[in-house]
Amino acid sequence: MLSRSAQGLYWIGRYLKRAEHISRLMEQQIAALVDRPLSHIYFGWARLYSHLRVSSPVAALRDWSKEADGWGLADSFTLADDLTFTRSNEYSICSCFEMGRENARQIRHCVSSEMWICLNRSYQHMRDQHIEDIWATDPQQFYADVVQDVNTFMGVASATLYRDEGWEFLQIGRMIEHAQLMCSLLVFQTTESSEEKYGDLENYDWSSLLHCFQADEAYQHYFGLNIQASNVLNMLVTDKKLPNSVYFSLEQIGNRLNELGDAPGKRNGATANRFAGRLTSVLNYEWPDAEDKKRMIVLLENLSMRLHEYISSAWFNYEIDDTARI
Amino acid sequence: MFKTSRDPHSHCQRLLDELTSMSVEELDSVQERVTRTFSSQSISFTLYGEDETTERIIPIDCIPRILSAAEWDHLEAGLKQRVAALNHFIVDVYGKCRILDEGVIPVDVVKGCPQYRIEMYNVQIPLDAPVGVCGTDLVRTQDGFRVLEDNLRVPSGVSYMIANRQATKTNFREVYRDYRVREVEQYGQFLYETLCEFDPTGKEDPSIALLTPGVFNSAFYEHMFLADEIGAELVEGRDLLVNDGYVYMRTTSGLRRVDVIYRRIDDDFLDPLFFREDSMLGVPGLMHAYRKGNVALVNAPGTGVADDKSVYAYVPDMIRYYLAEEPLLQNVETYLCRFPKDLEYTLDNLDKLVVKPVGGSGGYGLFIGSQASPEERNAFVEKLQDEPKNYIAQPELALSRAPCWIDRRLEPRCVDLRPFVLTGKTSRLVGGAFCRIALPKDSIVVNSSQGGGAKDVWVVEG
Numbered sequence: 001m002l003s004r005s006a007q008g009l010y011w012i013g014r015y016l017k018r019a020e021h022i023s024r025l026m027e028q029q030i031a032a033l034v035d036r037p038l039s040h041i042y043f044g045w046a047r048l049y050s051h052l053r054v055s056s057p058v059a060a061l062r063d064w065s066k067e068a069d070g071w072g073l074a075d076s077f078t079l080a081d082d083l084t085f086t087r088s089n090e091y092s093i094c095s096c097f098e099m100g101r102e103n104a105r106q107i108r109h110c111v112s113s114e115m116w117i118c119l120n121r122s123y124q125h126m127r128d129q130h131i132e133d134i135w136a137t138d139p140q141q142f143y144a145d146v147v148q149d150v151n152t153f154m155g156v157a158s159a160t161l162y163r164d165e166g167w168e169f170l171q172i173g174r175m176i177e178h179a180q181l182m183c184s185l186l187v188f189q190t191t192e193s194s195e196e197k198y199g200d201l202e203n204y205d206w207s208s209l210l211h212c213f214q215a216d217e218a219y220q221h222y223f224g225l226n227i228q229a230s231n232v233l234n235m236l237v238t239d240k241k242l243p244n245s246v247y248f249s250l251e252q253i254g255n256r257l258n259e260l261g262d263a264p265g266k267r268n269g270a271t272a273n274r275f276a277g278r279l280t281s282v283l284n285y286e287w288p289d290a291e292d293k294k295r296m297i298v299l300l301e302n303l304s305m306r307l308h309e310y311i312s313s314a315w316f317n318y319e320i321d322d323t324a325r326i
Numbered sequence: 327m328f329k330t331s332r333d334p335h336s337h338c339q340r341l342l343d344e345l346t347s348m349s350v351e352e353l354d355s356v357q358e359r360v361t362r363t364f365s366s367q368s369i370s371f372t373l374y375g376e377d378e379t380t381e382r383i384i385p386i387d388c389i390p391r392i393l394s395a396a397e398w399d400h401l402e403a404g405l406k407q408r409v410a411a412l413n414h415f416i417v418d419v420y421g422k423c424r425i426l427d428e429g430v431i432p433v434d435v436v437k438g439c440p441q442y443r444i445e446m447y448n449v450q451i452p453l454d455a456p457v458g459v460c461g462t463d464l465v466r467t468q469d470g471f472r473v474l475e476d477n478l479r480v481p482s483g484v485s486y487m488i489a490n491r492q493a494t495k496t497n498f499r500e501v502y503r504d505y506r507v508r509e510v511e512q513y514g515q516f517l518y519e520t521l522c523e524f525d526p527t528g529k530e531d532p533s534i535a536l537l538t539p540g541v542f543n544s545a546f547y548e549h550m551f552l553a554d555e556i557g558a559e560l561v562e563g564r565d566l567l568v569n570d571g572y573v574y575m576r577t578t579s580g581l582r583r584v585d586v587i588y589r590r591i592d593d594d595f596l597d598p599l600f601f602r603e604d605s606m607l608g609v610p611g612l613m614h615a616y617r618k619g620n621v622a623l624v625n626a627p628g629t630g631v632a633d634d635k636s637v638y639a640y641v642p643d644m645i646r647y648y649l650a651e652e653p654l655l656q657n658v659e660t661y662l663c664r665f666p667k668d669l670e671y672t673l674d675n676l677d678k679l680v681v682k683p684v685g686g687s688g689g690y691g692l693f694i695g696s697q698a699s700p701e702e703r704n705a706f707v708e709k710l711q712d713e714p715k716n717y718i719a720q721p722e723l724a725l726s727r728a729p730c731w732i733d734r735r736l737e738p739r740c741v742d743l744r745p746f747v748l749t750g751k752t753s754r755l756v757g758g759a760f761c762r763i764a765l766p767k768d769s770i771v772v773n774s775s776q777g778g779g780a781k782d783v784w785v786v787e788g
Contacts, residue, residue: 002565004561
């Protein structure tokens, strides 16, 4: 497969996972607007913006490390618009779809026509809407629909995409994006949730994460109804059966890199494989005894970012000197 | 569809009966379905200069244009004859130059043409077929079909021909079956077979790549579509590199040799070492590999010399010279403004003529005398007198019109026809063509790059 095509599939996976991740959090955040205290809502926005590392369009909320004065519930409209439809925000859901679709357009011969039609329809549907439209009807449902669109796309891909390297790169892209965003989210969560400025969050911050990432049933199964931050964190990071856990993604990446075999950029390919192995080893052998979980999550995030670089330079942008000619 | 205002061609009667039996709502619904098909698949052609989105969905009209098998067979024979002569001509002007030496065509018309590529001089062109893919524009006048121009560089439109068919035929199932319409869907197979014939290695399964300028090119949809149809990799210049005189593409398994490149990128941008050195779209060293015979380029560089509009006027002479046959398809009467007599005629009759830049394509730079304001006319006359050799003039033709479903009614619109001829060891045509429509009322400009639409063409046996 052409390296650029593989790279395109990888980025489709990443952008759509990003759109799904943000939509899940947005769905939760919109639900919070109905009945949660202002401090919880403020925490929700802070969590969204900080872990995505983007700047808020509301001046009063630009520095999340400080307590915000002069912010109101009405700002949620602006923030939702920014994270949903604003094209200049590369982390808005619409931008993610646009970039995912643009990658698909450039390598359209590498995706099935069903995948293309599915993605194109979702994109066109989103492109034609505005925040006023969804705000006036059912914004929560809108975000649920976006998640559904991404799931449908992946389902169509699963049913129609030929299982060659392209499939592996699509999945690796999804998993790397997921691992990075989850780590970033959990770094914020472990650092900020005890801050006084948010008041007593009543475990809302942790329980909302379980709900976002469809872990509440599994949590109840293992831990009952008592929400404890350490248990939630353990589950979201290390649960091997939870599709949205960090471990699950990292293990998948390792398996798929094994499937791919030798990379044309041999040195970086081998390093990528070692990194993937190291990531799961960290979780298997270091995490359980680690005192400072936050430091571990920061380490995981850094390693997964470097893993992305090694994958890029092993398969997409490799040096040609020592590469085999076919 | 009609010979006169009330007298339909016999082969169009069946469709006419079907249309008249349908209600406005039914036809609206058909139109909506075909439009939705194009939209959901984003079958697009980019209009340059639009600042909104760069993609524009091709406006498709749901009502097919009907041609009889006899009409088509005549066109097919004429087109094959024409392309054969053009291929002889291109090989000749980059080789022995017999046609120039014998004065059939003035030397300066050819060698003064901006598309004449001195870099191609004495290059062995595979199969002596520089034009592997030709899209010839035809218009029907009262005197029958006329060739408006030959597109020999990177002609586009064939993907829309196939997409039109897929979108249209399901909406007129019974008529389609009754008519026994000739297929166009095997174009991909024909193109693949043609490209394989150019393979310099003679392998059974050559490595073929389609070279595109990228996603911002107006015909990018088509590049994707065709790469998919022929099972080729869709590559950009940055995906290719030349090493030891061979072309490779960068794949996830390493560097893979490329044997045949179906290039959809203009000569100027192919290789910055040979042509425009500021080209970011091409592949440094590509021409070196081509000249060594290690890779085939289809179409060959330099073919633009034969679709220059000044050279066009001499195609009938080429047919007589190389094939010793009379042309089966006639040109449109053409005045070469480089000749004082023709320039004088053009200036005297500007309001009846369409003046075109000789090296132009895509309908850019056209001057339509009957539609120009006095200011536009004066400005154009100045340009024409400054550089007369850059222009040709043709009479404004009364193009044939076809019924189109516009604003909930049948409206006549000017149409043209672009069949595609594939030439390797043999010539191949599918039984259909890309039909372009001038959408604004009374417009004669059908070019997709000028906002033209499209409709399906049915060559009917029944």
